[in-house]
Amino acid sequence: MMSAGTPPEGTLDLTQRQVPCGTDIDDLLEQVAEGRATERDEHQSHCPHCQAALIELADVWAPVRQLAAQPIAAPSGILAAVMRHIDRITHDMWYTLHQAETGVIRVAARVIAATARQAALRVPGVRIAFGRSTAGARAAEADTREHRHPYAAAGVMGHTAVVDLALTVTHGESIEHVARQVQQRVIADLRDTLGLRHVAVNITVDDVLPPPASS
Amino acid sequence: MDTVDDGYLVRRARDGYLDAYEELVARHGARAYRVALRLLGNHHDAEDVTQEALIAAWQALPGFRADAAFSTWLYRIVTTRSLNRISRTRRTYPLDARSEPAAPSGGPTEQVERSAAADAVARAITTLPGPQRVALVLYQFEELSYADIAEVTGTSVPAVRSNLHRARRTLASLLRDWR
Numbered sequence: 408m409m410s411a412g413t414p415p416e417g418t419l420d421l422t423q424r425q426v427p428c429g430t431d432i433d434d435l436l437e438q439v440a441e442g443r444a445t446e447r448d449e450h451q452s453h454c455p456h457c458q459a460a461l462i463e464l465a466d467v468w469a470p471v472r473q474l475a476a477q478p479i480a481a482p483s484g485i486l487a488a489v490m491r492h493i494d495r496i497t498h499d500m501w502y503t504l505h506q507a508e509t510g511v512i513r514v515a516a517r518v519i520a521a522t523a524r525q526a527a528l529r530v531p532g533v534r535i536a537f538g539r540s541t542a543g544a545r546a547a548e549a550d551t552r553e554h555r556h557p558y559a560a561a562g563v564m565g566h567t568a569v570v571d572l573a574l575t576v577t578h579g580e581s582i583e584h585v586a587r588q589v590q591q592r593v594i595a596d597l598r599d600t601l602g603l604r605h606v607a608v609n610i611t612v613d614d615v616l617p618p619p620a621s622s
Numbered sequence: 623m624d625t626v627d628d629g630y631l632v633r634r635a636r637d638g639y640l641d642a643y644e645e646l647v648a649r650h651g652a653r654a655y656r657v658a659l660r661l662l663g664n665h666h667d668a669e670d671v672t673q674e675a676l677i678a679a680w681q682a683l684p685g686f687r688a689d690a691a692f693s694t695w696l697y698r699i700v701t702t703r704s705l706n707r708i709s710r711t712r713r714t715y716p717l718d719a720r721s722e723p724a725a726p727s728g729g730p731t732e733q734v735e736r737s738a739a740a741d742a743v744a745r746a747i748t749t750l751p752g753p754q755r756v757a758l759v760l761y762q763f764e765e766l767s768y769a770d771i772a773e774v775t776g777t778s779v780p781a782v783r784s785n786l787h788r789a790r791r792t793l794a795s796l797l798r799d800w801r
Contacts, residue, residue, distance in 0.1 A: 433787040470739035481655040537639040619625035
C-alpha cells in the first residue's frame with residue numbers, strides 16, 4: 408500500500424514549499440513533468456539544490472512519462488455498440504430479406520446505406536456522402552415495416568432497395584457527371600456485394616466544398 | 623472524409639445525418655475511452671462511461687454551441703460522468719487497462735519493472751481527488767492547455783494550475799514511497 412510519508416533521509420522533502428535556495432518545488436516539478444528537466448536556467452546551472460531536486464524528481468516522475476507514452480486503444484466493438492444504440496433510438500431497424508431452403512438471411516438497412524456511402528466516396532469529385540431520407544426511401548420503408556424516422560438512408564424490401572444519398576461535391580467538378588458516376592458505382596456495388604436485384608439510387612447534391620488541401 | 627473538420631460534421635449531424643455523427647465517434651471515441659480509463663482506473667467502468675457519454679452527446683447535439691470545439695465538449699461530458707461515477711461508487715480498482723504494450727526496449731527484467739511502475743502510477747492517480755485527477759489526466763496524458771482544461775471543467779486557469787500542482791506533489795510523494 409502506498410502512502411505519502413516522511414521522505415528517506417537525504418532526499419527531497421516534498422512537504423516543503425521550496426528547496427533551500429528558495430526555488431519553488433512546484434516549479435521544479437512542473438519543469439520535470441513537461442520534459443524540461445535538463446533545460447536548466449542560469450540559476451539552476453550553478454545551484455546544487457536545484458540540480459539535486461531536478462535529478463531526483465526526474466527519476467520519480469519517469470513512470471508517469473512511461474505511462475503517458477503507452478498507447479491505449481478503445482476495446483473493439485465499443486464504438487460500434489454506440490452507433491447500434493443510437494440506431495435503436497432512431498428506429499433504424501428494417502432489413503432486406505433473402506429466403507432460401509437453407510434459411511433466412513437478413514441484411515440491415517443501415518448496412519446497405521453504409522455500403523452505398525462507401526461506394527459513393529470512391530467516386531472522384533465526391534467529398535462527403537451521407538445517407539438521407541427522401542420520398543422514395545420513405546415509401547419503400549413504409550412498405551416494409553412502417554418504421555419511419557427522419558434520418559433514413561435506405562428503404563428496403565426483399566431484394567429491392569431505394570438508397571438516398573446526400574453528396575458534397577468538390578467545387579469545380581461537373582455535378583451531374585459526378586452524380587451519375589455515383590449512381591452507377593453504388594448500384595454495381597449493392598448488386599455485387601449484397602445480391603440485391605433492383606436498386607434505385609437517389610442523389611441530392613446539397614453542398615460543395617473546395618478541393619482537399621493536399622490535392 | 624478526413625479532410626472535413628469537426629465543425630462541418632457537427633453541423634451535418636445536427637441536421638440529422640447519422641453518418642456524420644458516426645464519423646465524429648470514429649474520430650473521438652478512442653480518446654474519450656482513454657480519458658475515462660485514466661480517470662476511473664478500470665476498463666469496465668471506462669467502457670460504460672464512454673458509451674454513455676457518446677450517446678448523451680448525440681442526444682444533446684441540438685443544444686451544442688457551434689462556437690465550441692466538439693472535442694472539448696465531449697471531454698466535458700466524459701469527465702463529468704466519470705466524476706459522477708467516482709463520487710457514486712467511491713472506490714478504486716487495480717489497474718487492468720487494456721493498454722497495448724509499449725515498444726519493447728531493455729531486457730525482460732527492465733520491462734517488468736517498467737510495467738509495475740506504470741501500474742503504480744495508474745493506481746496512484748485513482749487516489750487523487752476528482753478535480754486534481756481531471757487536471758492531471760487532461761494535462762499530462764492528453765496534453766490539453768490550461769485554458770482548454772478550464773473550459774472542460776468550467777473553472778479558471780489559476781484553479782487548474784493549482785489542482786495540477788497539488789496532483790503532481792501527491793503523485794510524486796506516492797511514487798517515491800512506492801519505489
